[in-house]
Amino acid sequence: MSSSDERSDKPDQGGVSRRNFLKGTSLALTIPLVAGGENEVKAAGAEVPILGPGNVNITLNINGVAKQVSVEPRVTLLDALRNDLDITGAKRVCDRATCGACTMIVDGKPVYSCTTLAVEAQGKKIRTVEGLEQNGKLHPVQKAFWDNDAQQCGFCTPGFVMACTALLEKHPAPTPEQIELGVGGNLCRCGTYVGIKAAIAQASGQIRKRGPAKLTRGGKSNG
């Protein structure tokens, strides 16, 4: 990297560092191959499979295990797991991308599974709260939630655990701003935030930094 690339990251300079810029370039994705497609349409000279509106057989990679399920395209990732696969750690609460109880980590990023379609989650690495424990041992974030009583009724807890895990995987020792931005998409009714703050503090430094699942980003730039 030449010195001229070491551009200022300061606000208001319109500048973008080369390092950061490369992160934002394109992914090499392929169309997920979906069994059970009912038909295909010719779109711009290519065959694009059209799925549904009836049931479609799909495979979801959940916590490292491939699971087959047959769902309509309108079924969300959350409902496919809860209703069809009996994976019920993620909860349905607001069901409108607001409260975070349904949070899963998909390809390394926290998402609301209530507004993710199951069909679009094919080919992605889906992590749920059930996948955090290793060999019967609680994940450091789970342990920290337990130690600091960061749960009461516990209905928001799986979502918070996943949001905090995603936060700490991106920022292993988060700043206050990173914490605010990292858990601002989750809500608790019982009022467990004092415990959650303490849990984040305890788990800080205990999590290995993890990038998004697909780290190799290529793509052209003219920068």
Next chain:
Amino acid sequence: MQKFEYASPTTKEQAVALLGASWGEAEVLAGGTDLLSLMKDFIVAPKRVVNIKNIKELDVIRAPRNGSATIGALVTIEEMIDALGGGFAAVTQAAKGIASPQIRNMGTVGGDLLQRPRCWYYRAGFGLFAKGETGEPLVPNGDNRYHAILGNDGEAKFVNPSSLAPALIALNAKIKVFGPSGEREVAADKFFVTPKSDSDREYDLKPNEIVTWVTIPPALGVRSATYEVRQREALDWPLAAASVALTLDAGKKVKAARIAMGHVAPTPWLAAEAAEYLTGKTINEDVAAEAGRIAVAQAKPLGRNSYKVQLARVAVKRAILQAAG
């Protein structure tokens, strides 16, 4: 939500070929947080959903040395924040105003611009113009605490909910749109329109067009900022927001200024007179406050939202001061 068929094209050509000729037939799925919520509430009920997230060419940010940026419509908010590294402050600050990491990781730049209004009458099924069963407008006599204070003379009383639009307008961005007849480019401040009928959309897009790129012209030396008045630090809609871009001369006087407000009108609101007032002036508290006053001079609050005039005024003042540094 209603049943639909689903397609996941990999090129923009395929995508537009899969879309319908009129609104309501098909919807474009990107981040999904807004679209699926609308579908669950039966506010939209498309027969086909076209997931455009696999069009890889649109998941790119280009930021050349001249200080401009070209942002693919499918870049997520979080990717954009990371890639801009604090640059284009007005944009970055607006993006960070989206306090939910889930939304930032799902939501795309294009999706932020195209999300539908949060007007609670609209979301309750009373239509974009919020009319009761006998056609009576509900907003003027209803609970309009979050509704428009500007540009509300017509039937549209909702506010545009985009976080990024005011910042992009302040920075003179352009929006590229792709359709069956190819690509066209629209200035960001012209892209948002007040719909004439409640079956129209709030932006200059045909049912079979998709937003492909957002381009920000060279912004080296531009000082910009966004200020949002939000009740909560947690994910919340701003009650009013303002984005400001300033170019100062060697003597710290304003050479050029653009100001756009969010959450105050059915479109992001360009405060041209306030920006003009700033030109040639040295920014200080009084100057910024006066610009704030000018920005809301034409406001016509409804029954319960006069406080938003104050909030918009303060947002403009604080964005100016923040930008000037």
Next chain:
Amino acid sequence: MAEYKWPEEGKRTHIGKRISRIDGPDKVSGRAKYTYDINRPGMLFAKVVRSPYARAKVVSIDTSVAEKMPGVKAVKIIQEPGKEIQWAGDGIVTVVAETEGQAEDAARAVKVQYEKLTHFVNEQNWDTIPEANRRAPSQNVNGDPDKAFKEADIIFEGAYGNEVITHCCLEPHGLVAEWEGDNNLLVHQSTQSVSANGGQFAQALGIPAGNVRMKMEHIGGGFGSKFPVDSWGIEAARLSKMAGGKPVKLMLERDAELMVAGSRPSLFSKVRVAAKKDGTILGWESQTWGSGGVGNFNFAGLLPYIFRAGVENRKETFSVIGTNTGPQRAWRAPNHPQACLVTMSALDDLAAELKIDPLDLFMKNIDKTGARANVYRDELLKAAEMIEWKKLWRPRGEGAPGSSKTVKRGLGLSIHTWGGQGHASDCDLTIHPDGSVEVKMGTQDLGVGTRTVLAIVAAETLGLPLDAVKVHIGDNRFPVSGGSGGSTTVGGISSSTRRAAVDALTALFEKVAPAMNTAPDKLEAVGGAIRLIEDPSKSMTWKQACAKLGSQPLTTRGKNPDAGKGTLTTGGVGGVQMADVSVDIETGVVKMNNFVAAQDCGLIIDMKTCESQVFGAMIMGVTFALYEERVMDAQTGKMLNPNMEFYRLAGLADIGNFKVHMMTGKGYDERGVIGIGEPPTVSPGAAISNAVANAIGVRVPSIPLTPDRVLAALEKKGGANAKV
């Protein structure tokens, strides 16, 4: 002879320590199964067709299309034509199908015709409430208020109010109901009342109460709203029967949860306080009104809250306002937050008027609170120390240290009370010959730590480690225990468990005493061993001792209350909370800086989960004070914010810093165990409202303290601050 009392300080192994909840690992791992998580073989999904109108007559219902739709197994009309609907969202028809999508499709295919009737949904302004919606007021006069007001140095007049809020349980109300044969019903329900609900199902369905099995492992919030089996609970059971007994899952959608499943009534007031110049309260007059929906609710007899006993000259008028809105339900400390807000706000305003520090004014009048005066006094001092009141407090409008031109800081305080004596509870404790111990009880853990308390009490009594005790709750086949409401659970369940454990231990001592060549009353159980009190070196391990039981496990039943077996729970607690806020006077946005509490609740079983209750109550109170309100549209009669986007709850970054001090030791512990769920929820509205008034120099009359309300109050106050 066994002694039924709590161990003394210094002799407690687990009680009062900071113990992590025993079901924590289940909750953090997603293993904990809530009602919403129950998936039963062949389970069907129910969806409810709801009234879009706040008041309407059902004219006709056509279910013919829905019945023929794919996957549909049953369609049932809940409210027949002719029925008058009283609130939007009330259920009209329920459909059951194989998938959620099919059930929703079918529900949308049901055609209901209504005749719209006029409705009334907004009760905030007394002058605009139609005569027909004002129920006959109740009046309560004591002493000679007219005389008190004549003799007063000052008469202060104020107006205060709070909006209706909903419970917004994260797990909505709902159940899975299924029939085993024609006569036996199995129900998994999200309920605060596992032991009692079977009877309600039985009565409605015409089967013997013993044929209803209720189960619930975990519950995602209740807060007072989940006592009844609910009309939809009964309907789900009926639909299951129509579908051949297959399990039917009916969970309310989020909008229904907010519209129909419970709310805290609003309360609005006009208040007059008569006082001496030195702040002594002489008399009280209040006109209050509020709404809990179409039904009644009783607020009378509560003002001026904790000072009621000592303010002899008072007159209260209260009117229930009928509104076409979802009905109220018990909401954590029913009526107290409203009574507290009115009282503490009025007295805080009085202090400001008299230019007295409100802490001094409350102290001056503290003896008027009656029996609990000393507790309140201690707690006022403690809380004041925690928040540095005397260092930071400034007269109203001057701004506490750290204030700037646009951001004003202020402090506010409030005092509250609650009962919380333990409810009726039976507990079975079994010691097995292999040494394992089980506790069984038909109670429920609402997230307060009930399971953990049971384990602590049993382990403490038997001298065992916590993990030696297996706790079984959430099943109506277990011994009956009360519903979880009014902070009555911990007192009841800890007392019955203590008695069961004491009796079990006594029985075990009788079995092992001969082998140890001693009398049973010479033994004690400590540290996993049974040993001689006089000579601890003579001991037997717990396992060896239990082997003496032979082949039969030993089960004892403990009860609460139990005359002659000691008093292990009492009621009546006090608490003081003080808030430190910053208010942006240009935007009206309020931010919490610090929030402290001093609180008593008798003998504390688990300090960790106890403090969590107080923290949680205060955080919930921040939400009540700053964000929460049910917004009803006067024109359409609909709730405009039945979602979590505009029905705002505080997020993690919104709460500021918290400190809690539990009053323990002498004077507190000997009162026995008292509940803690309600009391700390009472003060936050008042404490935060007072802090905001202190910061900005004017009272914001009603909560939530949203920017529009704060700016309106500032504008009314006038002056340069009101505008940029």
